[in-house]
Amino acid sequence: MVTVEARHLSKVYRIYAHPQDRLKEFLVRGRRTYHREFWALRDVSFHQPSGSTLGLIGDNGSGKSTLLQLIAGTLQPSEGVARVEGRVSAILELGAGFNPEFTGRENALMSGTIMGTPPRQMERKLPEVAAFADIGDFFDQPVKIYSSGMYVRLAFAVATSVDPDVLIIDEALSVGDQYFQKRCIDRIEGFRKAGKTILFCSHNLYQIRMICDQVIWLRDGQTAEIGDVSHVIGAYENYLREREMPQALVASENGDSRAFPWIAGVGLTRGDETIPHDHLLTGEELAVTVQYEVPNPPTPLHVGVSIERNDGVQVFATGTHVAGIQPSSSSDSIRLRFPRLPLMSGEYAISVFLLDEHGLHVYDRRVREWPFRVLQQVRSLGLCNLEHRWEVWRPSDRKTQRLFPQESGLV
């Protein structure tokens, strides 16, 4: 059974240069146009079975909120149809309709009524709302004295207190502290288990991966990918990486016209060898040589290097600002040595950053562009061959209470 269906949904906005142009256009009745068109959403179709969770991902301004609003019915489509079966509750904005002068209790009652729960029914739910919001005595204080965290907690508690068939959530979870975010996720998970249909939009790909059955990736108002969660998220992550890369490449190509330092080249070598090397054994020396160009005038900068495993785990990251070293402020190169690289076997990649003199602003970044592979000859397991030794008590030595360290040193 399908509960939510979109067929060729489009939303176009008319952009007027001046407010009076709208009136002019109305008066000439289409004989002349005074607007340009902006397609916030173009030809998006999907059908979502009852009880499933649909995730929306995409950059800011890609049309996620527009799509959710069209499904919720607060916006009217320019073309196409949105069909929803059952009672819809939309959390498009937390605390919409709150009046700062009134107490949390009064606002919760009003807000619930606005969202369609009769006041008497809402009144019965208030203890539950108060418990979930977890704001204690502030529940009976005016909302204007709330901290922003308390505000969103109350708003989320009210918004999810209704009992919808279809729940639409627009990035509501990007607010609040970790603890509250966790509880929100639990709440949504509860809705999901109860067989509700959920439409969910977030920048947190991890959450999307955990919660959704189906994902749509929107790009400039159009469906870039739709379908299986890991497939779509994978494609989107690829796109995110590619978008970072060309910027760096373009930057290097027309580098001379740039105002800020950029990375000219990076070489991975084994020790002091001069030929590039991307195969190492655990414990060998790895040297990362970073060449950078600095436009005139010379600019103080710092160099950062990070090692990541191919599953995204950051193994190690450091920089000259951490070590208290000041690299040359004109074009030069700098080398970072790992005398006995303790990494265990796996695929890794180096990322390099050029930072300002405070180590805060990033002038240039090349993320995971220099891969290398490590093979291990030790039989331990894990990510890193940590320096270690075993100590064993020998019964014969008890009298002297001495400890004989049994070295099983590093390879």
Place this chain on the structure above:
Amino acid sequence: MSRSVGLYRHRTLIWSFVKRDLLARYKGSAVGLFWSVIHPLIMLGLYTVVFSAILKVRVGAGEGTDYFALYLFCGLLPWNAFAEGLNRSTGVILEHANLIKRVIFPSEILPVYPVIAGIVNELIGFGVLLCVLLVTGHPIRPVILVLPAILLLQFVLTTGLAWLIAGITVFVRDLGQILGVILTLWLFLTPIFYPPAMVPEQMRVLLTINPMYTVVEAYRSLILKGQVPALWSLSALALMALLVNWLGYRVFARMRPAFADVL
């Protein structure tokens, strides 16, 4: 008539809005809602001092000077409710833009609740007036029971205009300014500060097409004179109110889908 059913269906929500509106006005003040009783009392006292004690204005040859204060007050109460409802309808959609855009919500009730809030204040004023009349020994006749019917007609008329104005103002924001001028003209063209008998013959036509004249006169005749207003004038008012209401709702409903695009 589906819209009246719609309004009835949303009665608890509308009432929540009205209640919040009335409470918000006096939120944080010490005596709270009591202010809505104090205000009309002060106004009536002021009118009595200025018009009856100082200016000694008479409505007609046969009436005493104390009558003018009551006459003026009785005319201003419905007018203020009417003007307040319309004035606030210009901003009510903009004010609740986040509800329109972000919440699944029957937006047709937004222009309605300020109208009701205005009428509630009018009722409080009438209550004050009736108390004063009783205390001063003015007779109150059973015809006062017809008053709710006039209130209903006033509500239907005001709501229709409020929908019309609220809908158009979203697109033509200048209407808010224009309305201020129109309401001032309208106030002075309605016999509120002067008796209708003083209006010259050639200007009488302005009275017959003015529904607020009928409303104001109906209240005066019920409260001050103890007479039922002429049935034909009430029928004309009812017809006009229903027509304006129907038209206003149609315009509003027609414009509503585009609200979220412009706000």
